[in-house]
Amino acid sequence: MKVRFNNVSFAYDEESVVLKNFNLTINDGEMVAILGHNGSGKSTIAKIMMGLLEVEKGEIYINDKLLNMETIEECRNHMSIIFQNPDNQFVGVTVKDDIAFGLENKQLPREEILNRIHKYLCLVSMEDFIDHAPEELSGGQKQRVAIAGALAMESELMIFDESTSMLDPKGTKEVNEMIKKIKNENNKTIIVITHNLEEASYADRIVVLNNGEVVADGTPKEVFKKIEVLEVSGLKTMESVSIIHNLKNKEYKNKKEIEEALWELTFNE
Incomplete structure (x- = not known):
């Protein structure tokens, strides 16, 4: 799935301009990390894409379809988002119920729902926890379940919005390796929103934001050479x-x- 931002500007109020004439193209099958400190505008991008915020200026295209009030529901059907707090994402009594929730809303046949639950829990190595309650899982395991739920929707685009920020180092590594595996094996377009350089290093491409503007764009190797740019952007090298x-x-x-x-x-x- 291809995503394109064309001269997008957004502000929460007159004094809080978040994006300024923002331009970005993410190509089909690409894994892109949007990297920036708190307040740089990176999470606003995800909210705009999901239709949670309306831009003041510019256009967003999802697979060359203009994103607006008329097309948002159709576009959402092609996107899934995983947020930073795993506890806020569980809606089911068990792992199985949690993944089934979104599929039932799509009115899929029961057999198809069960097949997808099994398939994607196996993909994230959580099949042995299918009947577990959320309180029986670690933070990393909960994020794996969230990823399985997103995958089960079979969306073409997956957005990870600071999805490891509340995890310990072990859980963070698990989730990052899982994201890379998904990209390599499922031909998904993946956007990783983060302030962590190590997490961004898993991506094919890194886009650095500072004060709502792109200040660096390239492979991890190319971006990490720009020490001064990273430091000015408030990022720890x-x-x-x-x-x-x-x-x-x-x-x-x-x-x-x-x-x-x-x-x-x-x-x-």
């Missing part, structure tokens, strides 16, 4: 990237000097 950047800015005569520099940089970090 990954330790490994900082070390590489510092090493490249100096000349070393031999291997021993490089080793000593690495120790010094690591210790200082």
Whole structure:
């Protein structure tokens, strides 16, 4: 699914301009991380795409269809969103009931619903928890169930809006690896909204936002080289990237000097 923002502007009030003449194209089958600090406008993009906010200026196209009040329901049928708080996403008494909820709203046959539940729980390695209640699951497991529910809707576009921000490192890694697996095996268009550089590194492409404008756009390797841009945008650079950047800015005569520099940089970090 292709998504295109054309000169989009949005403000919550006169003093809070969030997006300014924002332009972005996300191609079919692409995994894009929208990276920015709090208040940069990244989560507003997801809300606009889901029709929760109306833009003041510009157009959004979903598969070349203009997004407006007349087309929003049709466009939503092709999109799924996973939010940051896993506890707010459970609507069923059990894992099975939770995934069935959205499918029942689509009035699918019972057999089709059961087949999809089994298929997508297996995909996220949660099939053994089908009858578990939400309080019996960890944060990472709840997010896996949320992902399975989104996949079961068989949407072409999946949006992950800060979906790991409330998870511990183990749960964060699980979800990030699961997102990458989904992208590789299911040919989905995926948008990951985050403030975390490590999470963004899983994407094919990173778009950095600052004050509602795109300040960097490229592969993770290309974007991570722009240390100054990331710092000005209020983003904490990954330790490994900082070390590489510092090493490249100096000349070393031999291997021993490089080793000593690495120790010094690591210790200082």
